[in-house]
Amino acid sequence: MGWHLRVGRRRRLLWQEYLFGYLFILPWLAGFFLWTLGPMLASFVLTFTQWDVLTSPQWAGLENWRRLVQDPLVGVSLLNTAYYTFIGGPLHLLVALSAALALNLPVRGIRVYRTVYYLPTITPVVASTLLWMWIFNPDFGLLNYFLNLLGLPGRRWLFDPVWAKPALIIMSLWGFGNQMVIFLAGLQGIPAELYEAAAIDGAGRWQRFWHVTVPMLTPVIFFNLIVGFIASFQVFTIAFIATGGGPQNSTLFAMLYLYRNAFEYFRMGYGATLAWVLFAIILLFTLLQFRTAGRWVYYEGQIK
Numbered sequence: 001m002g003w004h005l006r007v008g009r010r011r012r013l014l015w016q017e018y019l020f021g022y023l024f025i026l027p028w029l030a031g032f033f034l035w036t037l038g039p040m041l042a043s044f045v046l047t048f049t050q051w052d053v054l055t056s057p058q059w060a061g062l063e064n065w066r067r068l069v070q071d072p073l074v075g076v077s078l079l080n081t082a083y084y085t086f087i088g089g090p091l092h093l094l095v096a097l098s099a100a101l102a103l104n105l106p107v108r109g110i111r112v113y114r115t116v117y118y119l120p121t122i123t124p125v126v127a128s129t130l131l132w133m134w135i136f137n138p139d140f141g142l143l144n145y146f147l148n149l150l151g152l153p154g155r156r157w158l159f160d161p162v163w164a165k166p167a168l169i170i171m172s173l174w175g176f177g178n179q180m181v182i183f184l185a186g187l188q189g190i191p192a193e194l195y196e197a198a199a200i201d202g203a204g205r206w207q208r209f210w211h212v213t214v215p216m217l218t219p220v221i222f223f224n225l226i227v228g229f230i231a232s233f234q235v236f237t238i239a240f241i242a243t244g245g246g247p248q249n250s251t252l253f254a255m256l257y258l259y260r261n262a263f264e265y266f267r268m269g270y271g272a273t274l275a276w277v278l279f280a281i282i283l284l285f286t287l288l289q290f291r292t293a294g295r296w297v298y299y300e301g302q303i304k
Helices: 003-025 027-044 063-070 071-105 110-122 125-135 140-151 164-173 177-188 192-200 203-231 237-242 254-264 268-293
Strands: none
Touching: 003 027, 027 268, 063 268, 071 110, 071 164, 071 177, 071 203, 071 254, 071 268, 110 177, 125 140, 125 164, 125 237, 140 254, 164 237, 192 203, 203 268, 237 254, 254 268
């Protein structure tokens, strides 16, 4: 009898914990269902409609999906996005890691340097994009001025279909601060004893970096890789301001083409279809990165 009473009391306490737990996260749950899951489901329904915002949505079946397959600009926008992601993403990661390594050195005034290197990240994107547009100006821009001083020919940069995407990638490198801070936190979490043991074994600076720093930093690299790739797939602001998708659609990224269809051409149903395609691509690449993470990501304390 006493055993049954103890079990019943334990169950009541467990249910009370569940109840209080859900009560604490109720505001988040309400926000998720109202402002995230609800709009997502509504946007999926819109993919089967024709809606110009001004009138009621009209059922269109698979028309938006058929149009997507036949639209040549969809392929152009996805290729431009892939170029920006798979070239700019790793470069962004490399610059952030290099800056973190430099700012992890025990030098005088290091906090000032860390603040200075992080400042561009909190600069409004519109302001920094306008600054870079002046730097890349082919007539009086700072970059062409320095190239001419070195005896090198200037480029038309944002006005050249060949150089427009590389110019936008260079722009994006300006805001590496968030990834740099995460890398810096990871570097400071590596035990100093590992470096001391490697030095005793005769490991040089490069060997210590490759065999100690990189393996211990792989979880941070993995996190920054995931976040960076997701952000790169959704590039919009700098292209919208600097080039508007030109020249010759060379910077027409997927998010920009989605925006044009939904909010300029008032084709909300087609815009929702493009959004779901982009969501599926991002989800696929994210799952692929998680699938392959076990081969190269090392977590301290795990047994292999």
